[in-house]
Amino acid sequence: MKQSYLILLSLTLAFIMMPVLSHAETMYAKRGGTKVTLAPSPTSKVVGTLNVGDRVQVLKKDGRKYQVKLANGRTGWVFKFKLTASKPAGKSRGRSGLSALTGRSAISAREARAGGSIRGLKETTANYAKGKRIDPVYQQAVDKMEARVVSADELSAFQRQGGIGEYSGGAQ
Numbered sequence: 001m002k003q004s005y006l007i008l009l010s011l012t013l014a015f016i017m018m019p020v021l022s023h024a025e026t027m028y029a030k031r032g033g034t035k036v037t038l039a040p041s042p043t044s045k046v047v048g049t050l051n052v053g054d055r056v057q058v059l060k061k062d063g064r065k066y067q068v069k070l071a072n073g074r075t076g077w078v079f080k081f082k083l084t085a086s087k088p089a090g091k092s093r094g095r096s097g098l099s100a101l102t103g104r105s106a107i108s109a110r111e112a113r114a115g116g117s118i119r120g121l122k123e124t125t126a127n128y129a130k131g132k133r134i135d136p137v138y139q140q141a142v143d144k145m146e147a148r149v150v151s152a153d154e155l156s157a158f159q160r161q162g163g164i165g166e167y168s169g170g171a172q
Helices: 001-022 096-100 107-119 125-133 138-145 150-163
Strands: 025-027 034-037 046-050 055-062 064-067 076-077
Touching: 046 076, 055 076, 125 138
Parallel strands: none
Antiparallel strands: 025 055, 034 046, 034 076, 055 064, 064 076
């Protein structure tokens, strides 16, 4: 009798808890090197690192930080803008440039047109520059700027120093 009571109690608790467990939101890391920290602060101890497309279960949302459960069962906190609801197609482990700041790997056509001027002097813009007699020194400066690669550590230090991204004010 006691055994059947325990089984019935266990099944009842499982049934009651099922809706709670099924509402955990699945999200994915947008880029490689995404830090998972012990506390909801970017300067907290790092308990894990996510690669592009790594799946996490969101347990709690607290402002701009999400408490997540990793595939290995550990829990920690992630800056919400480093996660996405749909699994990214790319395999890159990290990015530099504007996509590293925004957390997005794809940009809209409107942004591409507007951003084309910052991607260096390609054939059409090189011809334009030649036609307008733009000094090659400026062309070389743009090419040098375009070739600059920013590591994940450099980006994090820049964000920390400037108080931007996950280091900006608000809920930490």
